[in-house]
Amino acid sequence: MSDQRSKKSPEVPHLTYFDVRGRAEVIRLLLEETGTRYTERRITIDEWPDLKSSFTFGQLPIYEEGDLLLNQSNAIYRYLGRKFDLYGDTSLEHVRCDVIQETFVDAQANLGGFYWNPDFEKLRDEYEQQELPALLRKLERLFLENTADSGFWVGKRLSYVDIIAWHFLDYVRPFSIKTLQRSKALYRFKTLLESRPNIAAYLASSRRPATLTVNLSPFGGTPETS
Ligand SMILES: N[C@@H](CCC(=O)N[C@@H](CS)C(=O)NCC(=O)O)C(=O)O
Known part of the structure; x- marks a missing residue:
């Protein structure tokens, strides 16, 4: 030990x-x-x-x-x-979970790294107007590709990658709520997820x-x- x-x-x-x-x-x-x-x-x-x-x-x-x-x-x-x-129901859903998780590893490194950038204030407007909307558009496309069309990222029910996605979107929120709200499907997802009773209580x-x-x-x- x-x-x-x-x-x-x-x-x-x-x-x-x-x-x-x-x-x-x-x-x-x-x-x-x-x-x-x-x-x-x-x-x-x-x-x-x-x-x-x-x-x-x-x-x-x-x-x-x-x-x-x-x-x-x-x-x-x-x-x-x-x-x-909370890992999907089929091998296709398992790998979709993995792909989405890895996508958010990259997205989180991008945004999280930016929050730690010593030139944050100098670069802020450009990041907010260009890089962030482009990143959110790609994430939204991935979200909407879930053929189950269930409001979740994988299949028809909650998976752990919904929590990962929510957490990332909540990282965007204080920095740029308006940009986040423009990604309507992502914003709707975020609102729904945080209304789950245990999450809301936390x-x-x-x-x-x-x-x-x-x-x-x-x-x-x-x-x-x-
Ligand atoms: N790949 C690791 C990275 C862990 C990591 O970077 N942790 C940071 C906090 S987020 C840390 O412990 N920093 C303190 C240090 O490195 O001294 C993971 O995802 O858990």
């Missing part, structure tokens, strides 16, 4: 991350949507330098469940998708971290921008 492992109850999933939404938010949302009890450790930026070396890869999130200890956020999302039967609760990122980023580190 390495020292990164928590000493919490083994039956209850335990999440370690910072006190921000970031890469842990999809995990929290999946646990909330499925009504799963979980515990968390939220590490502050001040504590981090002393703790970093106690984690094998020196990075978070870490997800624990019994003897299982996982890092790599996207592997954790997929694991939870399988565990909660979003309204104090359990949800106040900000997208830590306050070291040029955008997203304050409750106003989150």
Whole structure:
């Protein structure tokens, strides 16, 4: 047992991350949507330098469940998708889940990377007027290609990639709500997903971290921008 492992109850999933939404938010949302009890450790930026070396890869999130200890956020999302039967129903739906997940890895890297760009203010207008609408148009096309036409990204029912998609769109919201609203189908999807009872309860609760990122980023580190 390495020292990164928590000493919490083994039956209850335990999440370690910072006190921000970031890469842990999809995990929290999946646990909330499925009504799963979980515990968390939220590490502050001040504590981090002393703790970093106690984690094998020196990075978070870490997800624990019994003897299982996982890092790599996207592997954790997929694991939870399988565990909660939110991974589509056929092999075609499984691969569509994978494609959509990977698409959002790229989209999130694009937008998240931009929030951390030291030239954020200088580049903001151009990104908002050109790059972001083009990215949303591509995502909307992918969403509308779901032949089940169900309002979900894969097949006829909720999958974990709906949560990933929602999280990305919620990352766009404080930066550029008008651009997001112009992608009508995506905006409708976002509104529907966040009206699911467990998600709505979580979003309204104090359990949800106040900000997208830590306050070291040029955008997203304050409750106003989150
Ligand atoms: N590929 C990893 C990347 C993890 C990662 O970059 N984590 C960041 C927070 S979002 C971190 O731990 N930063 C602190 C550090 O690197 O010291 C994943 O997706 O989990």
